[in-house]
Amino acid sequence: MMEKKTPTLKEITPRSQDYSQWYQDVVLKTELADYGPVKGCMIIRPYGYALWEAIQADMDRRIKETGAVNAYFPMFIPKSFLEKEKDHVEGFSPECAWVTIGGGTELEEPLAIRPTSEAMICSMYAKWVGSWRDLPVMINQWCNVVRWEKVTRPFLRTTEFLWQEGHTLHATAEEAEEETLRMLEVYRGFCEEMLAMPVVAGPKSEAEKFAGAKRTYAIEAMMGDGRALQAGTSHNLGQRFAEAYGIEYLDKNMQRVRPWSTSWGVTTRLIGGMVMTHGDDSGLILPPRVAPIQIVIVPIPPRKGDWNEAILPRARELQRRLRAAGLRVHLDDRDTQQPGFKYADWEMRGVPLRLEIGPKDVEKNQAVLVRRDNRAKAFVPEGELAARAAELLAALQSDLLSRARRFLADSTTRVSAWDEFKDVMNGKRGFLACGWCRDAACEAAIKEETKATVRVMPRDAGERPGVCIRCGRPSPGEVLFAQAY
């Protein structure tokens, strides 16, 4: 295998020059998304939507494996429903979009366009649940939600976004906590196995909790510019929503009791996270497991004569065989573009493997396979193509994860002094592991001075008791601070 150095693409701003511009260039130029007429409402283009479909398909399977089933609830939520849980409404009303006119007349009661569906779904649960035999209830829905954000960026924060939201009811506090953690683990596993995006999982601080939740857990990924991205959340809602929405049932002792609820979700933000986790100055690098196209075949025309005679039929045959082996293969048979252009174009779009087939290859009964991540070239006999392609895709998938894991580790700095904290946060940023007294005032002060917030309190936090990075009071365990997207 030979390696080639990375050529730069003129369409894409180098990451080192302007990370945020790089991200925007990549998303637009690779046709993942485009801006629409309404601020914050992007169009997810076919290539981007294919990624979402791949994410959906696998995540949906994982969700169903936990026992949840899919359903669909309305997008309009009556104002009075939303207002039943005090913290919930306080948290979400600032970013709610309201419908006040329908069919030309003012509505008696304004309808919120769902920012999340706890209010709607819990209201229905109140109607559906009456007996201990009805539990647990585990319903998931795939839908769009609207949150009127001030600052928007494609995939990372949009006014309207797509997600899945699961809502469950359980007989005991323990079961609810188990469910919350189970889904957190489902998300963590998905991000690592499918997106090759390593994450840190753990509970959020009180300040960072979901509006109305008893406890919020999250997975956090680290982006190339040293900022953390919340990639999924799982909430233990305790009995607060059950109480607010009047969900109760008769238990085995014929007592009226309230169930315990959870909710959990991941969004199209995952796509943004994946773009930033793997992309380079040439554009996207897509993990093979979710790449809409895993292999692109670029036929090389002969010096003289028609490529229809020898090259294209061969290329079609290879496509057929690779497809038969279960791979997603695209043949770029445009005769209007030169091979060099196609190389650059498909690299920008992040296709994991390129297959070149030209006169010399046909002669030797071989083809050339080139990896997107390191541009390593391999000359492969035709008979071994499908097997080698599958091997290379698997290697690429796991190399992406290893590389991202190394980056995550390199981006995590253990600090023990406040000055050190500020220095790192002003420099390379990333995750800062340190003690924290758990006082919200201290957390707020740290945010004020450094823009960093508590991202998660990792599982092994209790193993590292110490003192608060800012005030010096005792810390029960280490937490991770970072500037967040």
Added chain:
RNA sequence: CGGGGCGUGGCGCAGUCUGGUGGCGCGCCUGGUUUGGGACCAGGAGGUCGGAGGUUCGAAUCCUCCCGCCCCGACCA
């Protein structure tokens, strides 16, 4: 929602200060030569200069208001 920047063929920009027949690059279309890392030549199409008012003989250019986008801050998946 505060501070800053920007709206000119599909995209990126010049022209605006100092008013006087809207231009460049890329892309697109046609024809030809090309094709193993972003080809070249020739010809061609495409614009109510973000919108509405105003000033002026005359407005992309000056004035007023509005809209949108981007960046930086306070809220968020």
